[in-house]
Structure formats: C-alpha cells, structure tokens
Amino acid sequence: MSPILFPNLDNFLLGFIAGCSLVAGLFFLRFYRSTRDPLFLAFLIFFVVQGCTNAVVLELPQPNIGTPMIFLIRLLSVLVVLVAILWKNLAKD
Numbered sequence: 288m289s290p291i292l293f294p295n296l297d298n299f300l301l302g303f304i305a306g307c308s309l310v311a312g313l314f315f316l317r318f319y320r321s322t323r324d325p326l327f328l329a330f331l332i333f334f335v336v337q338g339c340t341n342a343v344v345l346e347l348p349q350p351n352i353g354t355p356m357i358f359l360i361r362l363l364s365v366l367v368v369l370v371a372i373l374w375k376n377l378a379k380d
Contacts, residue, residue, distance in 0.1 A: 301344060309338035309339075
C-alpha cells in the first residue's frame with residue numbers, strides 16, 4: 288500500500304463524504320416518515336452506516352488500510368438495501 292501523499296486533503300475529502308452520507312440519510316428519514324416505505328428505511332440505514340464508518344476510518348492511524356470489521360459492517364448495510372429491494376419486488380406478486 289502506498290503512503291498517503293496529501294493526508295490533510297484525504298482527511299478532508301473523507302470527512303466531506305461522511306457528512307454528505309449523513310445528510311443523504313436525513314433526506315431518506317424524511318421520505319420514510321412521510322411514506323412509511325421500508326425501502327426508504329433501508330436506504331436510511333445504508334447512508335447512516337456508510338457515513339459513520341467513514342467517520343471511524345478518519346480516526347484510524349492509517350486510514351488507507353482498511354479493517355475487516357468496517358468492511359463487514361458496510362457489507363451488512365448493502366445487504367439491508369438488497370433485501371429491502373427484493374422484499375418490495377416480491378411483495379407485488
């Protein structure tokens with residue numbers, strides 16, 4: 288793994304992505320509260336988890352080296368969205 292050339296810029300961009308993910312989660316919270324659609328709840332969970340894991344990565348001593356636990360948590364959030372999509376499509380039949 289190559290060293291980080293611009294650590295301040297990388298930290299800023301990762302923090303920006305974390306903040307934008309949390310804001311997207313707030314939008315899906317608003318959509319979920321108005322429609323009670325579980326798909327919006329799944330996207331809310333996804334974006335909040337992604338934002339929080341990005342914020343945790345900022346605190347790691349070497350943020351360019353991932354940890355298996357963070358990847359597992361992110362995988363679970365993606366699986367929540369996939370299950371919600373399948374559940375919504377199968378419920379129509």
